[in-house]
Amino acid sequence: MKYIKTISLLFLFSIQTLSQQLFICKGYTTEGEPIDPILNKKIKAGQSATILLTFKKNEITDNIIFLYIDKITSDKSENYFSQLTRIGQNKKWIAYSFKFEDEGKYEIYYTDFNRRKLISASLIVETPISKLEHKSSEKDIFPNAQVFFCERILNHKPYGVYGTIPFRNTNGDAYVYLVNRNPFGFEIMTVKVWRRKTPISNYDEFVDSKKFEIKPNWKDTYFKYRFSKTGEYMFSFFNEKEILIKTAYITVTN
Structure with a gap:
């Protein structure tokens, strides 16, 4: 990889x-x-x-x-x-x-x-966007895919996996690792990042969007991401047709 x-x-x-x-x-x-x-x-x-x-x-x-x-x-x-x-x-x-x-x-x-x-x-x-769009979706086309937030990636394995990310200790840096049982089958991946504005709100604050080039025969991929502040985040992964393939959540604490 x-x-x-x-x-x-x-x-x-x-x-x-x-x-x-x-x-x-x-x-x-x-x-x-x-x-x-x-x-x-x-x-x-x-x-x-x-x-x-x-x-x-x-x-x-x-x-x-x-x-x-x-x-x-x-x-x-x-x-x-x-x-x-x-x-x-x-x-x-x-x-x-x-x-x-x-x-x-x-x-x-x-x-x-x-x-x-x-x-x-x-x-x-x-027309206003449905609040349900920001919730976990059963329409993920890769139900067996997993997303890990971790300290590093070695030999296709995540190490130092975070349950929550400590902002002060990491400076907000973490690796985001996506792995699937089968090859992805597409060449362009888009990742969109959202954040809760308040603890009781939906993920209604848009934070970032990134596009990556991958190989169709890959089963895993990763990138390094820097969080600018604490909060609850949602990462949505899309293929080149803008179809949701996976959603993951992580909290960044002080």
Whole structure:
């Protein structure tokens, strides 16, 4: 088994001006790269999305620009949200997280100080997501698969398996090991990470998404993950068709 390689599958749906790009995604890296772009331009009401604008250094001359979110109906466009944003020196990207509470069609765009539109993207907000989607599912297509959170992997075996992960002792680092009785049979795996906002809530806080390249004949694979804070987490594993293959849970304590 080889250490799996993260691959970049970054897509965008936007109207581009020069080299500017506007991503609607689940998150972003410290370098301003989008994480899990929303390719179908659709999310569920009550979900948050990251609005990520990237551009070349000094391409936008104004140090103040405006973010607008307009809700579009059959006969008009009505402003739903606006936000003034200052561009820091040598900055090449801006990110803003927004929670869409209401269903409908939206246009998301930035303007310069003179209200000239720089770039835009569209988004459809659909019926609220069912709370059951974040619970353990019997639809896992690999019922015999197992997920271990551990200190290390040696010769296809997890060592130092965690029941809970002690944040202070590990700096939030752990290996996530997925093993199945039969070969996976696909080449792209997506892992999505969710967290409980409160002890009595569902796993309603989106944390991270990663895509990995694997071999169809592999029966196991692993990756290293760093938790940024304590809490109860859910890891959902999907194949390249976005079909859920396994769900696992872990708690990170102080």
